[in-house]
Amino acid sequence: MFCIGICDDDEGLCGELEKMLYDYGKEHKIQMNIDIWYQGESLCRFLRENKKILDVLFLDIELLTTNGIEVGRFIREEQENMETAIVYISANSSYAMDLFRVQPTDFLIKPLDKIKVGNVMNRIQKISEVRKGIFEYFGNGYYFKVLYKDILYFSSQNKKVHLVL
Numbered sequence: 009m010f011c012i013g014i015c016d017d018d019e020g021l022c023g024e025l026e027k028m029l030y031d032y033g034k035e036h037k038i039q040m041n042i043d044i045w046y047q048g049e050s051l052c053r054f055l056r057e058n059k060k061i062l063d064v065l066f067l068d069i070e071l072l073t074t075n076g077i078e079v080g081r082f083i084r085e086e087q088e089n090m091e092t093a094i095v096y097i098s099a100n101s102s103y104a105m106d107l108f109r110v111q112p113t114d115f116l117i118k119p120l121d122k123i124k125v126g127n128v129m130n131r132i133q134k135i136s137e138v139r140k141g142i143f144e145y146f147g148n149g150y151y152f153k154v155l156y157k158d159i160l161y162f163s164s165q166n167k168k169v170h171l172v173l
Contacts, residue, residue: 010038010133011060015045015079016068016097021118022046025066025097028125037146038133048074052082062092064132066116069098080110093132145171 012029014022022044033040043062045051048071054060065083069076076096083089093113101117113135114128137143141156160172 010040010063010136012040012042013045013051013062013065013067014042015048015051015065015071015076017046017072018068019046021068021097021120025120025125028120028122029129031122032126032129036129036133047071048076048079051079055083055087061089063136064093064095064113064129066095066097069096070100077106077110080107080112084110093135095128095132 010033014025016022016025026042026044029040029042032038043054045054052074055062067076067079071079076098080094080096083092083094090111094110095114095116096107096112097116097118097120099118101115107115113132116124116128143154143156143159145152145154154171154173158173163170163172
């Protein structure tokens with residue numbers, strides 16, 4: 009299960025990105041929960057009040073009031089959250105130097121396209137698996153997570169993979 013946030017003041021872009029992400033999830037059999045915010049302040053308020061950690065945040069730099077760089081600093085410095093993969097999105101590529109302190113995972117230039125969003129999600133998925141030390145799999149209609157350290161080996165029999173802990 010991926011918890012994903014989108015924060016952009018352009019409602020149309022949010023809808024398009026949400027569809028791209030759900031399509032990616034269907035294609036890769038990844039369950040997703042996507043939340044959308046149109047203002048940086050409402051995102052920060054939500055994170056502060058709910059203590060929720062997002063796996064991925066697609067964050068516009070040029071928001072109407074608080075800019076995305078300030079939201080990123082709030083996440084990294086005030087919340088001390090280094091786990092959330094922040095992917096900045098902007099029509100302007102001149103912000104690259106301002107983003108180093110926030111340590112974003114990626115930077116996408118608007119307009120977004122499905123291939124670039126998919127490539128970013130592939131990378132985030134690989135980083136997430138390594139960082140968390142968790143192997144995730146789907147079986148019998150449910151998603152399961154197992155710590156890598158608890159896995160002894162995998163075996164295959166009659167086209168079925170068995171996980172031995």
